[in-house]
Amino acid sequence: MQRINKNVVLAILTAASSLFLLFQLYYFKYYIAGKNGPGLSNLKGILSLQETMQWRAVKKFTSLVNSYKVPVFVVDSVLLKIIAKDLERLKSTPYVLSECRYFCEHRDVTTFGLQDSLWESKENFLRAAERMGFQWQKYDGRDPRIEGIEDLSGTKIPLHYIFKMAAHTIHLVLFYERSGNYLWHGPLRLRQKMDKKFVPFRKLQFGRYAGAYNRPELILVTADQFKIWIPKDPSLFLQEIPHSKFLECRYKEARAFFQLYPDDYSVEAIEFRMQAKRLLHLAVVTLKSLGINFWLSSGTCLGWYRQCNIIPYSKDVDLGIFAHDYTPDIVPAFEKAGLHLKHKFGKVEDSLELSFIEENHVKLDIFFFYEEEKYMWNGGTQAKSGKKFKYLFPKFTLCWTEFEEIKIQVPCETLQYLEANYGKNWDVPVKDWDWKSSPPNVQPNGMWPVDEFYDVIQIY
Incomplete structure (x- = not known):
């Protein structure tokens, strides 16, 4: 029996793999995109799995919060800076089809805020997050609203939630109403028994210290194929971030x-x-x-x-x-x-x-x-x-x-x-x-x- 040349076999397999890859790209572009609308096929960021990790995680997270009517809003300073430049276009154009501008750049963390009093069915939401593939951790702290000289209760409230999907982190900061008609969030603190390797905590920049903010008016915009709430004036919110540090009365x-x-x-x-x-x-x-x-x-x-x-x-x-x-x-x-x-x-x-x-x-x-x-x-x-x-x-x-x-x-x-x-x-x-x-x-x-x-x- 004539001996098969290994180089010929390798060449045939390489050619077959290339043809199969081209077929997948063709199928994805002309069938999947046609079936699901112009979403993914037109996104500039669809170049590799790593580059779309943030988009996929945020897409699933916003789908989850929308289905449970949880009004999270963007507080991520990197995103808000880009959004502030494009604000008029985002308000006037429902979809930005030419490129994935906001959630396709490689970033490890996306940060959202949420007023705690507006979060209903919290336990159901968290179970649904797990079913979607998210891992999560909760970070508690003392509730300063019920403390005073006569009552050092030490009652705990949730301050931050961290959701992780693959290599991307969703940081959810909870805001609470205070008696001075403003919103307050507590500091992000790791407890002794917590998994310090759960996410790269050094990259979570928002909320390292307690902060106070004027109550922002929110608007709904569509960016990178999904709807998100943002502060009506992102530039004003960005100005507050570096000056938001809050000190509690002792x-x-x-x-x-x-x-x-x-x-x-x-x-x-x-x-x-x-x-x-x-x-x-x-x-x-x-x-x-x-x-x-x-x-x-x-x-x-x-x-x-x-x-x-x-x-x-x-x-x-x-x-x-x-x-x-x-x-x-x-x-x-x-x-x-x-x-x-x-x-x-x-x-x-x-x-x-x-x-x-x-x-x-x-x-x-x-x-x-x-x-x-x-x-x-x-x-x-x-x-x-x-x-x-x-x-x-x-x-x-x-x-x-x-x-x-x-x-x-x-x-x-x-x-x-x-x-x-x-x-x-x-x-x-x-x-x-x-x-x-x-x-x-x-x-x-x-x-x-x-x-x-x-x-x-x-x-x-």
């Missing part, structure tokens, strides 16, 4: 503080706190209407951090504003809101300070902060002499918190901020406080020229 430490220094429940203290809370709400509404960034400063910041409350003997409300955010509209806006300008010290470029008073004689002090190369500072002025003072702070960034049922900002580096202003013993109450000499960060800053007194020392 109820455990506040309880310990009040065990050492019992709270003041006198009629005068209760009345002042009510008035100060009302004044703080008014200040927040007024400054937000002007688009001005601000934060709790001085004694009001100390009260939040030390005792989760307004200090009853402080007799005022203190806010900080960066000097570059000053606008002449501040004074008329507060006067329109019912406050009267008590004094204006300094000038915009140097030691500016505004003080307002309301009808119940509770004072609102606004300190303007200036940034130098190595530190920040705000100024003070002694009206009688024209002496200037300077209060130095280490550089700080701003985080959100909830205080007196308000979403408001505080210095992220709160401890360093307070130690600069009140020293290492900031946690010990001091009722006799001299603003010119008591703060450890105060230093002389010269004198205002006499010919400028009229402009820099205005008392009403």
Whole structure:
């Protein structure tokens, strides 16, 4: 029997394999695509299994959430940046057929958000996810909405879900409504017994810290052949992400503080706190209407951090504003809101300070902060002499918190901020406080020229 040439056999098998592959491509393009519409056949990203992994996982996930009417929305910053550029086209064109633009690029993670109160049939949803081929893990955390100085319940709520299909990860961040009319999500924390190799956690960028967001208005668009909810203004949501870090009030430490220094429940203290809370709400509404960034400063910041409350003997409300955010509209806006300008010290470029008073004689002090190369500072002025003072702070960034049922900002580096202003013993109450000499960060800053007194020392 004639011996078969191995090279000939190999060539025949190679040719047969190539013909079979070409037949599959032809069949897929002209039969499958024709049967199912122009979807996959027109997608630019259908080049390899690896490149379509994200598209397939997201397709199944959105199919699942749509069938269970779970209104997840895109919070993925990478996707939102692309979507923001194409927003008008997405709103006007139901299908983008020429290319797979959003979900076919190779990315390991796609991140969605969901308001927890809108998620019904949670257990049924999770079982359906398993049947679809998803593996998932849940990440719990303490529920801050039911905690207080009197109740450190430690009740757990789900904060994050991770869904995995093949090599792609779907990160679902749960948002909760807080009393300040905003949405909050908790931090993503791995517990000791959790599988740390379940997904590449270092690539989950959204939600590493607790965050606070304005409630976004959502719109439904169609991208890469399936419908997704997105923030109506993706650019605005993207601006919030890097500044969303949230700090919870320290109820455990506040309880310990009040065990050492019992709270003041006198009629005068209760009345002042009510008035100060009302004044703080008014200040927040007024400054937000002007688009001005601000934060709790001085004694009001100390009260939040030390005792989760307004200090009853402080007799005022203190806010900080960066000097570059000053606008002449501040004074008329507060006067329109019912406050009267008590004094204006300094000038915009140097030691500016505004003080307002309301009808119940509770004072609102606004300190303007200036940034130098190595530190920040705000100024003070002694009206009688024209002496200037300077209060130095280490550089700080701003985080959100909830205080007196308000979403408001505080210095992220709160401890360093307070130690600069009140020293290492900031946690010990001091009722006799001299603003010119008591703060450890105060230093002389010269004198205002006499010919400028009229402009820099205005008392009403």
